Amino acid sequence: MSVPRRIGLTGSIGAGKSTVAALLRARGLTVLDADEQARLVTQEAEVLARLEDRFPGVVRGGSLDRTALAARVFGDAAALADLNAITHPRVRARMAALEAQAAASGAQVVIQDVPLLFEGGLAAQMDGVIVVDAPLPLRVARVRARSGLSEAEIRARDARQWPASQKRARATAVLENDGDLAHLEAQLDRALKRLGIGGPPAE
Known part of the structure; x- marks a missing residue:
């Protein structure tokens, strides 16, 4: 079984990464x-129990209150590190298992859609990186239109990620999502061709 090429997909909050993921699919x-x-x-x-132990009150009725958890870790480096220690190994194990399934099914390329690809130190594991x-x-x-976050909250979250300029400098391909969908698709197809990946959209 051959190991598929691994392409990272990332972008800052509100850049349109989910749209690009849908186009790739x-x-x-x-x-x-x-x-x-x-x-x-x-x-x-098990994860819920560990989260409740570390962050009392974030599990309610057997489910995680994501808003409450976000409020607890935002701006607190130690709390965020604890959260990541609980969740990240499990997420990475799941991603590895899915990649193995894709390889077993004959996939030659796997796109890993990871919001904090650079921040998490995962870029080095990729054969190429697309930044939106x-x-x-x-x-x-865009984020205000889809969420209840204020402009100040969105800007604060953006400031905690790598600057867009830093991501762009490390990217294999950059997609400028500042126009219509056709503009974005044309850039994506050029990027895929440059990466040696291709194929028209499914009918």
């Missing part, structure tokens, strides 16, 4: 979503 590519796996991890009884970017005011507007 439409092109027949396997996309593994780290956020989805993190949600599944935090439904496991857009101007900060546009990203703020």
Whole structure:
């Protein structure tokens, strides 16, 4: 069984990474979503017990209160490190298992959709990295439209990630998501061609 090429997909908050992930799936590519796996991890009884032990009150009615947990760790490096120690190994194990399944099914390329790809030190494990970017005011507007976060909260979250300029400098390909969908798709197809990955969208 050959090991598939591993391409990282990342971008700052509100850049449109999820849109690009959907476009990649439409092109027949396997996309593994780290956020989805993190949600599944935090439904496991053992993980919930550890989270409640470390952050009392964040598990309510047998489910994780994500808003409460976010409030507890935001701006607290030690608390965030503890959270990551509980969840990250399990998320990475799930991603590895999914990658192995994809390889067994004959996938030649696997896209790993990881919001904090650079921050988590995972870029070195990738054969290439696609970064999705857009101007900060546009990203703020997008997140405000889909969430209850204020502009100040969004900007604070953005400030805790690597600067977009730093991500762009480390990227294999950068997609400028500041126009319409056709503009984004054209850039994506060029990036895939440059990466030696291709195929038209599924009909």
